[in-house]
Amino acid sequence: MKRMAEEVREWQEDCSSLVWLKPQDRKVIEVGAELRTDGEGREPFNSLGVAVGFRHIRSSFMQADSRSITKYKYRLLVFGVFATTIRLSLVMITSSAASFLHAAAALVCIILLLRTILLFKSLLYLLTRYWRWVEDRTQFYQTFKIPRYDNDGLQENPLYRKAAAYIASLPAVEDSDHTDLFSSGIRSNDFSAHLAPGQTVHDSFLHSRLFWTSHPDTGLILRLRRQDRYRVLRPYLQHVENAAVEIEIRRKEIRLYTNFSAHRWGSGVTMTHPATLETVAMDPEVKSRVKVDLESFLKGRNYYARLGRVWKRSYLLQGPPGTGKSSFAAAMARFLCYDVYDLDLSLVSDSADIRSLLLTTTPRSLILVEDLDRYSARSWMLNFMDGVFSCCGEGRVMVYTASGGKGIDDPAVIRPGRVDVRIHFPLCDFMTFKTLASCYLGVKDHKLYTEVEEGFQTGGRISPAEVGEIMIANRGSSTRAIKSVINSLRRSASFGAVEKRIRIMDGVCGVGGIGIRKEGKVRELRKIYSFSRLSSRIRREGRMAVGGSAAAGELEKSS
Structure with missing residues (x-):
């Protein structure tokens, strides 16, 4: 307290020695000096920097002369008005209000500190990006292209499909500048992000950075440092394939494809058909036999390989229109968890078109051919049913539907090897009616x-x-x-x-x-x-x- 009182007296003496000050300016200085301490000798405004401000003005003011006094005069005048306002406010507030001012001052300090930290993080982020930019341009990188189709443009590259599924699961895709968002057709509130064409995302594997770039024409581009290609490339691709298989199993969404021309399938949509083997209205005994046959087929890969036969199965669904053939095919696909390729034969002209379409289908898929009786008389159709190219791809299920037209009972069409299981769909009977009433009406x-x-x-x-x-x-x-x-x-x-x-x-x-x-x-x-x-x-x-x-x-x- 004594030090503060002495400082105030020195301040007043210094101000009184300046004889060239005007009376109103001297009054302002005296008010500021009184405000320097309260009645008990405390310094309530040190946290706000008022004391520091007084010291600064004092030192500047004492070094000034009459020629430069105008500059400091206005500065002192503004500070004096501010000090007078605070002085009048202190007379009206209580000690609790003074505590509130201390808390407010601490809050302001915390906000300023957080702002400084955030600015530091932003600066660190910019420095990191700049360092990576420099590293990318000073390192030698190896580029690998993953095309969607083979050189002939006939068969889809399985690695492309798996890599695309893996890239969509990377968190870096959401941080990309441009991202395509899709929603699930089966589960609500299920959204997925896919890399937009021309965008690049990074991934890390075995302490090495890898970059994926999407190109709509060439496919996917994988880039990694040249010195890491022998150590990282093959293990990373195995990691991508394993992760893609897990993603597909977890996704469990059936895709529906249809050919929009004689040589190409569409991009595919999510099949939302709700039919299942439990809800399809048909003879329970026939349904049970088909279910057992499908289960046996799924488990019979090694059995077919031991016999030297292609692991595939074909079904003929025959019956009048409206008897549920297409719904049963959808139920089969849902039971098998197979994608569906709906082959429109009206766009196909010869066996070459059939061959190109078959080669671009995926293994473990269901190929649906409707209205077989309209095309059974064509020779290329018979080659499609049991030709060499029908054996390309394991685990395929061929499903044909027919309305009972002429030629469907031809032994050349339904012989073993072309049709393994023949299922007749009759018109509704009393048992089928009861099943429908239970499903539709409860x-x-x-x-x-x-x-x-x-x-x-x-x-x-x-x-x-x-x-x-x-x-x-x-x-x-x-x-x-x-x-x-x-x-x-x-x-x-x-x-x-x-x-x-x-x-x-x-x-x-x-x-x-x-x-x-x-x-x-x-x-x-x-x-x-x-x-x-x-x-x-x-x-x-x-x-x-x-x-x-x-x-x-x-x-x-x-x-």
């Missing part, structure tokens, strides 16, 4: 089931797809849905009886020589039946009746 038993069974026994014909459509439209009321199915069965039974009677009459008239044409009778009957189905569908869906032109258009389509 009904195990109903009082109207006897009428449904009677409808099937009297010749009613309806496809599982039609039953599913009726149940979806009436899912709010199981009774209304079952009644709609009963009405459809009765209409189809009556139509079948009338058609049978007309055929008998046509046969009798043909024998008598009258010459009534059977095709004309059947065509007219189909028109009437189509019109009745259209009317019932409109009533069932609660829509307004269509005009005469719409009905005529429906009759013209059915004819």
